[in-house]
Amino acid sequence: MTVDMAVLRAEFPILSTQVRGKPLHYLDNAATSQMPQAVIDAVTTHETQARANVLRGVHTLAERATDAYENARADVARYIGAAAPEEVVFTSGTTSAINLAAHSFGALLSEGDEIVFSLLEHHSNIVPWQMLRDRRGVVLKVLPVTDDGRIDLDCLDEVVTRRTKLIALAHVSNVTGAVTDIARVVAAARDVGARVLLDGAQAVPHGPVDVAGMGIDFYAFSGHKVYGPNGIGALWARRELLDEMPPFMGGGEMIRTVTVEQTTYAPTPHKFEAGTPPIAQAVGLGAAVRWAMALDLETATAHVNRLTGRILDGLRERPGIRVLGPLGSQGRAPVISFEVDTIHPHDVCTILDHHGVALRGGHHCAQPLMDHCDIVGTTRASLMPYNDDSDVDALFEGLDDAMARFA
Numbered sequence: 001m002t003v004d005m006a007v008l009r010a011e012f013p014i015l016s017t018q019v020r021g022k023p024l025h026y027l028d029n030a031a032t033s034q035m036p037q038a039v040i041d042a043v044t045t046h047e048t049q050a051r052a053n054v055l056r057g058v059h060t061l062a063e064r065a066t067d068a069y070e071n072a073r074a075d076v077a078r079y080i081g082a083a084a085p086e087e088v089v090f091t092s093g094t095t096s097a098i099n100l101a102a103h104s105f106g107a108l109l110s111e112g113d114e115i116v117f118s119l120l121e122h123h124s125n126i127v128p129w130q131m132l133r134d135r136r137g138v139v140l141k142v143l144p145v146t147d148d149g150r151i152d153l154d155c156l157d158e159v160v161t162r163r164t165k166l167i168a169l170a171h172v173s174n175v176t177g178a179v180t181d182i183a184r185v186v187a188a189a190r191d192v193g194a195r196v197l198l199d200g201a202q203a204v205p206h207g208p209v210d211v212a213g214m215g216i217d218f219y220a221f222s223g224h225k226v227y228g229p230n231g232i233g234a235l236w237a238r239r240e241l242l243d244e245m246p247p248f249m250g251g252g253e254m255i256r257t258v259t260v261e262q263t264t265y266a267p268t269p270h271k272f273e274a275g276t277p278p279i280a281q282a283v284g285l286g287a288a289v290r291w292a293m294a295l296d297l298e299t300a301t302a303h304v305n306r307l308t309g310r311i312l313d314g315l316r317e318r319p320g321i322r323v324l325g326p327l328g329s330q331g332r333a334p335v336i337s338f339e340v341d342t343i344h345p346h347d348v349c350t351i352l353d354h355h356g357v358a359l360r361g362g363h364h365c366a367q368p369l370m371d372h373c374d375i376v377g378t379t380r381a382s383l384m385p386y387n388d389d390s391d392v393d394a395l396f397e398g399l400d401d402a403m404a405r406f407a
Helices: 005-010 037-049 060-080 094-104 127-136 153-159 182-192 239-244 279-294 297-316 345-353 367-373 389-405
Strands: 088-091 114-118 139-143 164-170 195-199 218-222 233-237 255-258 263-265 321-324 335-340 360-362 378-382
Touching (some): 037 279, 060 279, 094 218, 094 233, 114 127, 127 139, 139 153, 153 182, 164 182, 182 195, 233 239, 297 321, 297 389, 335 345, 345 360, 345 378, 345 389
Parallel strands (some): 114 139
Antiparallel strands (some): 088 233, 255 263, 321 335, 335 378, 360 378
């Protein structure tokens, strides 16, 4: 089967826009994906027909809002394979989800307990653990990376010890696109009684995941990378863990009773959702994952893999370009970072913008990896099923222009 690109692309209004008089070729999906009309309509309908606060109100709009909010939680639970909606805590995104875990799960740790992450992590999966180290005295240990941009899991045996309480890794690297072998990580964690947290920001956009089946304990992701609005994401965790963990933030909605002396908390997941939540954004995320679940995943994946192969082949053919990460399409996501000899990534992106091509240039919030590679940053192209061959053609046209200008 092939993807009917005209039909699929028509569902994304922004793809018909122009940039500097050129058709838009949007290849910055690893930063933010675009929203289909179904998501835009869901948010608009909510804001015009059910806008109210949730949980406490008894009037009609409040009940509509609460139902919409909790239905979105159930949709997300189905998309990620959670055992129950109550295992899904809404956050503002992956960063807030990992910070929630660092504070709440971290409160259960003691001085000298170990947390393992890798050299290729996004800052959101490094900085919260450094902050926890400074608060609680935990020990941080780092897995190295291989030459082809993967986490070096051969080092698990020497890095993971009986003091390890958590292994926190990217499911998919936001720089190299490499997919982590989760089964090996889970096996190493279980051998010492440790928990596993995955940063799923780059994995969730490319199809439903199965958090229960993977055997992990925490999963974090962002809505704006999976066809949804900004300002919404989720932390999934096993129910028994959530019940054991203390709340991260205090305020309204997360309480059962409050006196001037003490407070009792609402049950999971509400004890982690202090204050007014991002209701319309959650509704949009629910619509986004429903849209994604209706997509022919096998056909869409084959389409994206073919485009990824085209980009990798085209980059290899051009002298002076080095790809960071796996050079084949196996064991990688459609996130492709590359270095153009003598040209700063920001210059590459600026020139490509004049061709209507949207790319990301810089260190991609992965400075430790850039330092390891001894580079200031890379140019990154990233795909979703609504991309097509014209986007790849425009990418190469713009790259050739950039390289000619700096020759």
